[in-house]
Amino acid sequence: MSILMPEKIVLAILAAGLTAIKADYSILDDIFDADTLGAGYISKVQAYLEATPIKLAQGYGVDETKLPGWYVIPASLSVDESVIGDFIETEENEEADIDGDDAEGKIHRYNLRVVSASLNGDVTLFLEVIARYILSSAFDWATYGLHEVDISATDYDPIYQFLPQNLYYRSTVATFRGLSTWSRNYVIIKDVDLFIKFNPTEMFIEV
Secondary structure, eight states: OOOOOHHHHHHHHHHHHHHHHHHOTTHHHHHSOHHHHOHHHHHHHHHHHHHSOOEEEESSOOOGGGOSEEEEEEEEEEEOSSOOEEOOOOTTTHHHHHTTOOEEEEEEEEEEEEEEEESSHHHHHHHHHHHHHHHHHOSOTGGGTEEEEEEEEOOOEEEGGGTTSOEEEEEEEEEEEEEEEEETTOOOOOHHHHHHHOOTTOSOOOO
């Protein structure tokens, strides 16, 4: 039973992917086309990664103290076309229900962005390509309950609020399906509790 938190999964995948690249820079030959970009370009990317730590963070906290970096934006989600709702009791799961493993769940469609950001346009471009490569090639999405993963990217732009020094960013977008489940054994909210414990005159509720 669990409510999915794909942001944490994506952060872990990016960290593991970058660690693997830094342990074997020949992976860069698989990411970048030397025939088009030239072998010198790949050497420059490698030199940059060797000399510069890439910061990973969750949320929109893009500032000069956290650059260059990848920022995982918490995912938006919507109910998928395939909705589980209440699990249907059958002969196969009847025994589990008797034992108290009575569950509900819904499949959601997630839309998650990874912002690549730096103070250099070229750096932002290759950081986004590396992020897209890591997310596209990650083989363990299904291990964490994420399925039908599609990877795309948004437009490339400077953030003009940082003028005269531009901050360049581009987003890698991951869409996928995932199942969140919960047990009927934990009834944490009842209508009567809401009426008894809530005081409409209070400015805030302290828990």
